[in-house]
Amino acid sequence: MAHQWRGVVAEYADRLPEHVRERVVTLGEGGTPLVAAPVLSERTGADVYVKVEGMNPTGSFKDRGMTTAISAAAGRGAKAVVCASTGNTSASAAAYATRAGMTCAVLVPDGKIAMGKLSQAIAHGARLLQVDGNFDDCLVAARKLAEVYPVELVNSVNPDRIEGQKTAAFEVVDALGDAPDIHALPVGNAGNITAYWKGYREYAGRLPEAPGGTLPAVATRTPAMWGFQAAGAAPIVLGHPVDQPETIATAIRIGNPASWAQAEAARDDSGGVIEAVSDDEILAAHRVLSAEVGVFVEPASAAGVAGLLRRAAQGHVPAGARVVVTVTGHGLKDPSGPCAPPTAARSCRSGWAPTSCPSRPRSASSSDRTRGDRRCSWVPTTSGCGCRRRAPTSDRGSTRSGSRSRSTTRSRCACSRPRTSSSRSTGRARARSRPTRATWSRVPCGSGWTPSGRRSRACTSCAAT
Numbered sequence: 001m002a003h004q005w006r007g008v009v010a011e012y013a014d015r016l017p018e019h020v021r022e023r024v025v026t027l028g029e030g031g032t033p034l035v036a037a038p039v040l041s042e043r044t045g046a047d048v049y050v051k052v053e054g055m056n057p058t059g060s061f062k063d064r065g066m067t068t069a070i071s072a073a074a075g076r077g078a079k080a081v082v083c084a085s086t087g088n089t090s091a092s093a094a095a096y097a098t099r100a101g102m103t104c105a106v107l108v109p110d111g112k113i114a115m116g117k118l119s120q121a122i123a124h125g126a127r128l129l130q131v132d133g134n135f136d137d138c139l140v141a142a143r144k145l146a147e148v149y150p151v152e153l154v155n156s157v158n159p160d161r162i163e164g165q166k167t168a169a170f171e172v173v174d175a176l177g178d179a180p181d182i183h184a185l186p187v188g189n190a191g192n193i194t195a196y197w198k199g200y201r202e203y204a205g206r207l208p209e210a211p212g213g214t215l216p217a218v219a220t221r222t223p224a225m226w227g228f229q230a231a232g233a234a235p236i237v238l239g240h241p242v243d244q245p246e247t248i249a250t251a252i253r254i255g256n257p258a259s260w261a262q263a264e265a266a267r268d269d270s271g272g273v274i275e276a277v278s279d280d281e282i283l284a285a286h287r288v289l290s291a292e293v294g295v296f297v298e299p300a301s302a303a304g305v306a307g308l309l310r311r312a313a314q315g316h317v318p319a320g321a322r323v324v325v326t327v328t329g330h331g332l333k334d335p336s337g338p339c340a341p342p343t344a345a346r347s348c349r350s351g352w353a354p355t356s357c358p359s360r361p362r363s364a365s366s367s368d369r370t371r372g373d374r375r376c377s378w379v380p381t382t383s384g385c386g387c388r389r390r391a392p393t394s395d396r397g398s399t400r401s402g403s404r405s406r407s408t409t410r411s412r413c414a415c416s417r418p419r420t421s422s423s424r425s426t427g428r429a430r431a432r433s434r435p436t437r438a439t440w441s442r443v444p445c446g447s448g449w450t451p452s453g454r455r456s457r458a459c460t461s462c463a464a465t
Ligand SMILES: N[C@@H](CCOP(=O)(O)O)C(=O)O
Pocket: 062, 084, 085, 086, 087, 088, 089, 090, 154, 155, 156, 157, 188, 189, 190, 191, 192, 251, 252, 258
């Protein structure tokens, strides 16, 4: 008879602190598939499995930690919780807080959250505070709010979050019969690598002081932890905080991870690594996952696979090694991966689709259709909005009037770079440097196509309008 999964607190009660068990708030999280990935095994010469955390109730691994954090808060009689988020934490906190009858406030970087995640937080009734800053600024503000007001912080700086998230390591061992040789995963705020490492050590009987630490060991060993940050947001790799983290992998666009020291400890104690992968490597891995493995993930989730493929190509993956890669969130939360342009076009942000984009508008003008090479031809300049057209002749017919006036060209460019010396006023420059509604709306899609507007160029595959 099939086992009805009861959520991680009930399933691993004897290995969790007592205070998270007093009033359990659950949506049935955990028990996610560990999927064999023959394609990745073939490419790496290893025996690779993917832990599909997008199958959690709100579509990400955060639910494992949120059930314990919200349960603990509920047990203490909390009425409200707060978190800073790049999207997944807010969706999860909002859902579990609602389930517990609590108010949830979420602080997110304005314009930097994938539409699917934002929709979740709103749908679950969160009080949304969009901050003019990045995730790290949001976390500073959330910490202050929790100090001053009777509201509990449910980011992974809350130890109850780590307790819940460590159960993913238990599940891996339970499924494989022992710990893998290598566990690869993305690193953002670094709570997850911290939690997995704790879980693996506990299951191997190496933390006797932990809840359930006196229970018999389940695993005979622990894996090497391989963490991967996005190259534009790789503070641990660089050894210093990154003031303006930037990557297509919005979930790990973090410049100063809260669990930095713990992540380094996991790396060093396990004999592992933390490395950076480029956005193009992330997108390539995303394609492998979707088109070859059959698992659709959000872009950040592909960072672990990107890192594994890179290290395999460098000869760092021992033949036949058993490898688990955590893919952290579901692709439907942020469907931008398949239609994201390559780096050159992304940094330009002109709005021109790359040749690989499957979401080319069906209503392309005749010159667009005849233009063989649809790659972005905008290049950065040092004046104006920062972009200009390099080869105007190639799309002359696609402009409204056919004339090559500067204003027509500019109006096509939704670049959010700050204006430089040619700015008329500093105020205007600041306004331009912030994402406009148009650029913001394009973020979740990632295709580069502007939302429905005068040219009606909405992305036809992800419906980000
Ligand atoms: N990627 C996270 C960032 C917050 O991390 P947490 O570990 O503190 O929850 C998100 O989804 O918001």
